[in-house]
Amino acid sequence: FLLTKKDANLKLEVNFGDEIIPLDRDGEYIFAKETIYRLDEKERLAIKPFYQTINSKGTNIINISEKYNERFISEVYPIIKKLGKIEIDNNVEDSIYNPGLKVDIYFDKDRDRILAEIKFVYGDIIINAFNTKEDKRINDRILLRDIDREKEVLSFFELAEFRVSSKNIYLDHEDKIFDFMYYKIPLLQEIANIYYTDYFDEIKISESRSYVGGVRLNSKTDLLEFNFSIDGIDNSELQDVFKSMREKKKYYKLKNGSYLPLDDDELINISNLTKYLDLELRDFENGYVDIPKYRALFIDEHLQNSSLSSIKRNLKFKELVQNIKEPSDIDYKIPKQLQDILREYQKFGYKWLRTLSAYGFGGILADDMGLGKTLQILTLLLSEKDEGRGGTSIIVAPTSLVYNWLSEIEKFTPELKTLIIAGKKEDRKEIINDINDYDIVVTSYPLIRRDIDLYKDIVFKSCILDEAQHIKNFNSQNAKSVKEIRAQMYFALTGTPIENSLTELWSIFDFVMPHYLFSHSEFMVRYEKPITRENDDIALRELNKHIRPFVLRRIKRDVLKELPEKIEHKIVAELTDEQKKIYLAYLQKIKDEIEEEIVTKGFARSHIKILAGLTRLRQICCHPSMFIENYNGDSGKLNLAEELINESINGGHRILLFS
Numbered sequence: 179f180l181l182t183k184k185d186a187n188l189k190l191e192v193n194f195g196d197e198i199i200p201l202d203r204d205g206e207y208i209f210a211k212e213t214i215y216r217l218d219e220k221e222r223l224a225i226k227p228f229y230q231t232i233n234s235k236g237t238n239i240i241n242i243s244e245k246y247n248e249r250f251i252s253e254v255y256p257i258i259k260k261l262g263k264i265e266i267d268n269n270v271e272d273s274i275y276n277p278g279l280k281v282d283i284y285f286d287k288d289r290d291r292i293l294a295e296i297k298f299v300y301g302d303i304i305i306n307a308f309n310t311k312e313d314k315r316i317n318d319r320i321l322l323r324d325i326d327r328e329k330e331v332l333s334f335f336e337l338a339e340f341r342v343s344s345k346n347i348y349l350d351h352e353d354k355i356f357d358f359m360y361y362k363i364p365l366l367q368e369i370a371n372i373y374y375t376d377y378f379d380e381i382k383i384s385e386s387r388s389y390v391g392g393v394r395l396n397s398k399t400d401l402l403e404f405n406f407s408i409d410g411i412d413n414s415e416l417q418d419v420f421k422s423m424r425e426k427k428k429y430y431k432l433k434n435g436s437y438l439p440l441d442d443d444e445l446i447n448i449s450n451l452t453k454y455l456d457l458e459l460r461d462f463e464n465g466y467v468d469i470p471k472y473r474a475l476f477i478d479e480h481l482q483n484s485s486l487s488s489i490k491r492n493l494k495f496k497e498l499v500q501n502i503k504e505p506s507d508i509d510y511k512i513p514k515q516l517q518d519i520l521r522e523y524q525k526f527g528y529k530w531l532r533t534l535s536a537y538g539f540g541g542i543l544a545d546d547m548g549l550g551k552t553l554q555i556l557t558l559l560l561s562e563k564d565e566g567r568g569g570t571s572i573i574v575a576p577t578s579l580v581y582n583w584l585s586e587i588e589k590f591t592p593e594l595k596t597l598i599i600a601g602k603k604e605d606r607k608e609i610i611n612d613i614n615d616y617d618i619v620v621t622s623y624p625l626i627r628r629d630i631d632l633y634k635d636i637v638f639k640s641c642i643l644d645e646a647q648h649i650k651n652f653n654s655q656n657a658k659s660v661k662e663i664r665a666q667m668y669f670a671l672t673g674t675p676i677e678n679s680l681t682e683l684w685s686i687f688d689f690v691m692p693h694y695l696f697s698h699s700e701f702m703v704r705y706e707k708p709i710t711r712e713n714d715d716i717a718l719r720e721l722n723k724h725i726r727p728f729v730l731r732r733i734k735r736d737v738l739k740e741l742p743e744k745i746e747h748k749i750v751a752e753l754t755d756e757q758k759k760i761y762l763a764y765l766q767k768i769k770d771e772i773e774e775e776i777v778t779k780g781f782a783r784s785h786i787k788i789l790a791g792l793t794r795l796r797q798i799c800c801h802p803s804m805f806i807e808n809y810n811g812d813s814g815k816l817n818l819a820e821e822l823i824n825e826s827i828n829g830g831h832r833i834l835l836f837s
Contacts, residue, residue: 181270182267183273187242187247188251190241192239253325273318274322275303275320275321277302278324279300281297281331285374287381288348290350294348308343359383381435381437382434382435388408389448390488391448393481393489393490394491395495401471412433420449444488451481455473470694471538474495502534505532512557513557513561523736534669535562538666541669541728542687543730545732546733546734555573556590562639569639571640572641575623575644576648576817580620582751583618583644594618596618599621603628613636623648630659638665639665639666641660643670647672649685649689650681650682650686652684661688680705684706754813760809764794772791801815801816819835
């Protein structure tokens, strides 16, 4: 290339040698000097105008008129320097003015918008980016502008969506003003000099801030008190701050007009905590929020995982968390008569239950079937009676297991005076009137549905559900009835893995600790739909944080070393009412027949008759349909077998059934 000057115009002579021939429409491939070249995109854009001009005009001379001199020197000259060798005559070289670029940006504020004036300063030449009328040039000089850097500066304002006015640019949308002030200006300061008026300086970004907060267990109210404040911000604005965060806003505009960025990690973690706990934001105006103490373990884990060092915890709060996490460290006395009977894992289970009871929490004992859930509950009830903290507790069980509870109580804790609720409605009503004279009351799910009105004035020490999967349908009469029982504490026993069904999990928790997992509709939105439909790991981890402290589940392989080679359980089944009527009728008939047989033939010759009668009674105990045609009633033993089989299958066990 040869660059010369004629009068005030520039002349560029291009010498590519042989003719350049493009081989495709895009100019990616060209033929020159008997060779095919492949050009990258940047090379194509640079060289294409030259060979197009040369080929179209048939000359290798390109004339540049005076008014384009500056653009040519600033935009084209740097490109041709990279394409090949360039010679410049002295007249041109003396005309080029290259003092380097200095960028000055002036900011002002006009009501609800910010104004910007951009000036590119080249020595004694000042170029207003949006008001070229102010530009001053000396005619015999050609300014070499730093176009790339000018574009870099202008792109900041273009991306921020500034609008152009007569001699400057402006931004009038509050969200965009915040984005520009918070994100763009710090970067702009690295490539330009920033000047601003006092009015513009009124726009403040409240970045340097500190947080103060705490959570404490108030022993008088038995509630947690959570407080939080931001230095320099009135508590009355906290509600709006957190509301803005829940609405996914980037900032909150304080009453003093400054902007509070909402991207701070610690503030985000506190906001998430208020959301997880479903706190009433307006309560922050009082300086603190009351929270049920069953949230303590979730709060503690959230604070630790989020490294929220600004939130302090008082000693009683720490003790509560530690005791629930490590109940084995607490020296709870085990009743003497059970000391040698309980296995180690059962002692842990008893202490876990005892700790929950001490704090007024409910819980779900979900040990595998056969690991002694009944014994652990009985140990809890006996220990509390021995220490003078007893009262009447009610146990609701499947009909087939009611008398099994009585059998276990008589075997392990005969000191606990027990009442079985059975019989006709009138009989049950009379029995319930004497309920306070007993330590334990055992009833069934069908009877609690019918008798729930009889319990409305009674407050039990504890309410315990056996086979709690019977309330997995929260709309069922079983669930609705047991949730009307009034008690100081609620416990649920189940051998079925409750994590198999989130709805079942919610329903059982709604019994043991009402509102702990929020309303069912809220639970569906927060957890069930995200987890089951969207495989949301974050929602799953959050739910686990909530339930982990209040569910204890051990399976046989966890405690295998403590178990004997074979565990035998003798389970008592009660006859159904219809079965009992048949049994008593046949019993009377057989007695009459045997007495007549003995009178007629003597006792020694009546053995076969006696054996036949006993066999018949045994068949009735198994199932009357074994010899009575068209019997449509139930069998207590078969009902119990079905209950055990269902629990075993749901627990993932295999069954060998002898009949």
